Amino acid sequence: MINALGLLKRRRFLPLFTTQFLGAFNDNLFKTSMVLFATYEIFQDEAQESFFNALAAALFILPFFLFSALAGQIADTTDKAKIIRIVKIAEFGIMGVGCLGLVLARTGAVTVPVVLMLTAVVGLGIHSTFFGPIKYAILPQHLEDDDVLGGTGLVEAGTYLSILLGTIVAGFIYHSVFVVAAMTFAVAALGLLTARMVPPAPRLGPPLKLDLNPFTASWRLISATMHIPRLFLAICAISFFWTIGSVLVVIFPPLVKNVLTADASVASLVLAIFSVGVAIGSVVVNLLLRGHISAKYSPASVIAMGGAVLGFWFAVANWVPAPEGKLFDIAAFVTHSGAPWVLLSLLGVAIFGGMFVVPLYAFLTTTVPKDQTARTVAANNVVNSGAMTLGSLSVAGVTALGVSASQLLLLVVAMCGVSAWIAQKLHRACD
Numbered sequence: 160m161i162n163a164l165g166l167l168k169r170r171r172f173l174p175l176f177t178t179q180f181l182g183a184f185n186d187n188l189f190k191t192s193m194v195l196f197a198t199y200e201i202f203q204d205e206a207q208e209s210f211f212n213a214l215a216a217a218l219f220i221l222p223f224f225l226f227s228a229l230a231g232q233i234a235d236t237t238d239k240a241k242i243i244r245i246v247k248i249a250e251f252g253i254m255g256v257g258c259l260g261l262v263l264a265r266t267g268a269v270t271v272p273v274v275l276m277l278t279a280v281v282g283l284g285i286h287s288t289f290f291g292p293i294k295y296a297i298l299p300q301h302l303e304d305d306d307v308l309g310g311t312g313l314v315e316a317g318t319y320l321s322i323l324l325g326t327i328v329a330g331f332i333y334h335s336v337f338v339v340a341a342m343t344f345a346v347a348a349l350g351l352l353t354a355r356m357v358p359p360a361p362r363l364g365p366p367l368k369l370d371l372n373p374f375t376a377s378w379r380l381i382s383a384t385m386h387i388p389r390l391f392l393a394i395c396a397i398s399f400f401w402t403i404g405s406v407l408v409v410i411f412p413p414l415v416k417n418v419l420t421a422d423a424s425v426a427s428l429v430l431a432i433f434s435v436g437v438a439i440g441s442v443v444v445n446l447l448l449r450g451h452i453s454a455k456y457s458p459a460s461v462i463a464m465g466g467a468v469l470g471f472w473f474a475v476a477n478w479v480p481a482p483e484g485k486l487f488d489i490a491a492f493v494t495h496s497g498a499p500w501v502l503l504s505l506l507g508v509a510i511f512g513g514m515f516v517v518p519l520y521a522f523l524t525t526t527v528p529k530d531q532t533a534r535t536v537a538a539n540n541v542v543n544s545g546a547m548t549l550g551s552l553s554v555a556g557v558t559a560l561g562v563s564a565s566q567l568l569l570l571v572v573a574m575c576g577v578s579a580w581i582a583q584k585l586h587r588a589c590d
Contacts, residue, residue, distance in 0.1 A: 166310055171301040174356035178243060179294045179314060180321045181350035185250065186283050187325030189257050189343055190215070191430065192333040193276050195423045196261060198412045200334065201269060211273075212409045213555035215280050216547070220405070222284035223291070223544030228376035230289045231537025232369050239293045239300070239360035246290045247351040253282035254347055258340035265336050292536040295520055300360045308452050308521045312445035315517050316438040319509075323434035330427025377541050384538035392585035393522040394539045396457070399578040400516050401543045402550040403571050407433070407508075409554045410567050418565055419501070420481040425492045432502055436509020444514040452521045457582035460514040465575030467507030472568040474500035515582065522585075 166172045197211050234242060257279025264272035298310045332338045370376035384390055408430075415426040444456060478497050481487050492498055523535050554567065 166302070166306060166313060171358050172310060172313075174353050174358070175243075175294065175297060175301070176313060176317055177353040178247070178350055178357060179290070180317045181346055181353065182247070182250070182286075182290060182321075183318045184321035184325045185254070185343055185346040185350065186287065187322045188329050188346070189254060189339070190219070190280065190283065191326050191329035191427065192336075192339045193257065193261065193280070194412055195329060195333040195426060196264065196336075197273075197276075198416060198426070199423045201264060201273070210555050210558060212412060213552065213558070215277060216405055216409050217552055217555070218277055219280045219284040219287075220544045220547045222281060222288045223540045224377070224548060225373045226285060226288045227292070227537040227540040227544065228373060228380040228534075229369065229371065230540075231292050231380060231534035232376070233289070234292045234296060234537070235534050236362050236369075238362070239297045240354075240357040241359075242289060242293060243357055244351070244354045246286055247347070247354045249282075250286060250347045250350065251344065253279055253286060254340075254343040256282065258336065258343060261336040261339060288540065291540055292534075295523065295536045297360050299525065300363070301358065307525055308448065308518070309445055311521045312441045312517050315513065315520065316441040319434040319437040319441070319513070323431045323438070326427050326430040326434060330424045330431075333423060380534055380538045381541060384535055389522060389585060390535065392581055393454075393519045394542050396578055396581040396585060397516060397519050397539060398543045398546040399574055399581065400461070400512065400519075402546040403574050403578070404512070405547040405550045406554055406567060406571055406574075414475065414565060416486070418475055418480070418563075419478055419487070419492070420485070421487040421492050424489045425487060428489060428492070429501075429505065432505050433509045436506045437513035440510040440513020440515075441517045443510070444517050447514075448518065452518060452525055454518055454522070454582055454586040457515050457518060458579045458586060460511045461575050461578040461582055464508055464511035464515060465572045465579070467504050467511060468568055468571045468575065470504035471501065471508060472565060472572070474504055475565045475568070515578070519582075519585075 167176065194212055194215065256275055260272040260275030260279065263275065294314055295311065298307050298314070302310050328342070329339075332342070370379065384394070411429055411433075412426045415421050415429055419425065440460075444460070447456060474497055478501070479495070481491075487495065493502075523539055557567070
């Protein structure tokens with residue numbers, strides 16, 4: 160097996176890796192800037208902040224549920240490299256709508272800017288829906304079988320490192336809406352350039368008759384996939400993981416502002432730590448498995464993830480807040496006596512989460528024939544999106560009933576237990 164990092168030197172991997180890296184960076188740069196701007200500049204109430212963040216998360220996920228089946232069909236019957244280029248062109252229009260919303264919000268308006276920003280979030284969801292199946296499904300087509308796990312790990316690690324960079328940058332520039340606009344357009348242009356370098360990945364199997372009805376197409380797609388036991392278990396485990404992730408991402412900014420009493424730069428730091436950890440976990444599990452696709456470490460990883468979430472909850476519960484009317488900046492936050500426990504526990508959550516999910520994605524792309532990989536990933540996305548939407552809406556609902564962000568962490572701990580049970584069944588079924 161080629162050393163995983165050695166794949167970055169290969170013409171059949173580097174352009175794809177770079178394109179998805181830039182796309183994830185740009186998506187996260189805009190979304191994080193929007194969330195931080197709304198949290199610190201528009202809303203002044205924890206319930207409103209949590210509701211807005213949950214609504215934005217649900218709207219981003221909704222296109223996955225509606226259009227993943229179509230995206231998978233198109234990806235398995237069309238040159239995947241061509242689709243990547245079309246998606247990157249659409250990115251310019253999406254960013255234009257979102258950045259217009261940010262600019263108008265700076266003038267003091269609320270309703271129209273919020274509508275524009277949320278419209279852009281839906282657009283980014285559609286963008287990711289059509290790109291998502293390709294970035295995994297193209298790997299078995301471009302790489303040798305022994306390199307698929309390594310390539311999957313690099314794609315996952317690259318995605319979270321790009322989220323890290325987007326998060327950090329957004330934390331510094333979110334209040335400068337014109338800078339956000341200029342940067343998102345520049346990154347979109349660079350992404351289109353690298354997308355043009357992705358080698359062709361033409362259709363392998365027979366042509367498909369597209370089913371344009373999102374509901375019947377999704378049902379048929381799931382029915383054709385979920386009857387395979389290992390795929391059923393892998394998709395269920397991944398869905399629980401992303402539901403956990405959606406809950407954490409929704410509650411982080413309000414939790415940082417209202418419980419840790421810290422400013423937007425610290426919210427960015429918290430999200431960045433999470434991204435670094437997932438990237439580390441993605442690489443570590445590939446080294447442990449040595450390229451062998453296995454759920455061997457997944458049950459223990461998600462149990463450890465639940466323990467880290469519990470540690471994070473304990474650290475948050477014992478946090479000494481800033482004086483009334485003040486917020487910690489990064490310098491004050493990192494010197495706080497409770498900061499090491501907060502950051503280390505959060506890093507543990509992310510590392511073990513990365514170790515848990517990467518082998519499961521490799522299952523999706525190696526269990527079925529290569530001409531069905533995109534539809535398999537799309538089926539996974541449909542189920543994931545339904546679970547994540549339910550998670551985001553549940554956060555909005557229980558928050559409206561008065562449940563705090565820190566209390567929701569205990570729900571995450573329980574969900575990790577369910578994920579461990581599913582992963583153990585998968586391990587026994589496949590290894």
